[in-house]
Amino acid sequence: MKVLLMGHPNVGKSVFFNRLTGANVTExxxxxxxxxxxxxxxxxxxxxxxxxxxxxxxxxxxxxxxxEVAVAMLHENRDVKVICVIDASKIERGVYLALEIIEEGYxxxxxxxMWDAAVDKNIQIDINNLQRILGVPVVxxxxxxxxxxxxxxxxxxxxKPVEIDDIVKNAGGLT
Amino acid sequence: MEKKLSEMEYEEEGTVTDIEGTLxxxxxxxxxxxxxxxxxxTKQPIKGPVVVIVDEANTSLGLDVAERISVEMKT
Numbered sequence: 001m002k003v004l005l006m007g008h009p010n011v012g013k014s015v016f017f018n019r020l021t022g023a024n025v026t027e028x029x030x031x032x033x034x035x036x037x038x039x040x041x042x043x044x045x046x047x048x049x050x051x052x053x054x055x056x057x058x059x060x061x062x063x064x065x066x067x068e069v070a071v072a073m074l075h076e077n078r079d080v081k082v083i084c085v086i087d088a089s090k091i092e093r094g095v096y097l098a099l100e101i102i103e104e105g106y107x108x109x110x111x112x113x114m115w116d117a118a119v120d121k122n123i124q125i126d127i128n129n130l131q132r133i134l135g136v137p138v139v140x141x142x143x144x145x146x147x148x149x150x151x152x153x154x155x156x157x158x159x160k161p162v163e164i165d166d167i168v169k170n171a172g173g174l175t
Numbered sequence: 176m177e178k179k180l181s182e183m184e185y186e187e188e189g190t191v192t193d194i195e196g197t198l199x200x201x202x203x204x205x206x207x208x209x210x211x212x213x214x215x216x217t218k219q220p221i222k223g224p225v226v227v228i229v230d231e232a233n234t235s236l237g238l239d240v241a242e243r244i245s246v247e248m249k250t
Contacts (some may be wrong), residue, residue, distance in 0.1 A: 058204035058205055059200070059201075059203070059204030061200050061201065061204070063201065087232075089231065089232065090206070090230070090231075090232040092206055092230050093204060093205060093206040093230075093232070096203060096204055096206070097204060100204075121231065123231070
């Protein structure tokens with residue numbers, strides 16, 4: 001199984017990557033570009049899985065080389081699960097990207113990272129409700145201290161494709 | 176009063192009223208959409224980028240991008 005780590009730049013994807021994989025990590029350039037990405041292996045429920053640290057992107061509508069690579073990597077790997085890392089204190093734009101990826105039919109787990117920073121900023125997030133609306137597992141995490149990482153990997157098996165229409169319905173329609 | 180985001184002064188606040196068509200998708204991923212409240216916090220000299228707060232998060236925009244976004248000023 002392949003797992004892609006996706007999210008905005010600077011939300012902690014690489015910290016996750018380092019936490020989830022061991023020493024067997026290769027770093028290479030995406031063919032034809034100077035944009036590099038890292039690849040490693042992790043265990044999910046006793047099974048080996050390949051984990052790819054995708055370059056950060058704000059949306060699936062690329063604005064620069066790194067974003068182009070991120071989108072290309074997503075599109076050429078159809079049979080993957082996506083861990084979408086979101087900065088919990090900037091949740092709205094993170095969810096925007098997550099929705100774009102869900103819309104393309106990828107099974108996903110959302111990591112609401114930097115949860116401690118969001119708490120400090122007094123930002124309250126109703127995880128259960130978010131989970132109900134999106135239909136994908138949502139896990140609060142603090143990657144640098146390792147909080148929530150175990151739960152995140154254990155919830156990967158619950159990731160499944162969600163119809164965007166169902167999300168609209170769960171959210172109570174478009175406003 | 177309505178003005179371009181690029182014309183906003185330091186610490187001014189407003190609500191986004193219009194974004195040029197082709198730009199809409201580009202800035203949506205950064206949290207800027209019609210109806211969003213924003214506050215200008217930095218304007219760099221020599222046609223440098225502007226930084227605004229949207230939903231408690233800082234976002235910097237190129238001046239050429241900021242020129243294509245209209246904002247209704249808070250009075």
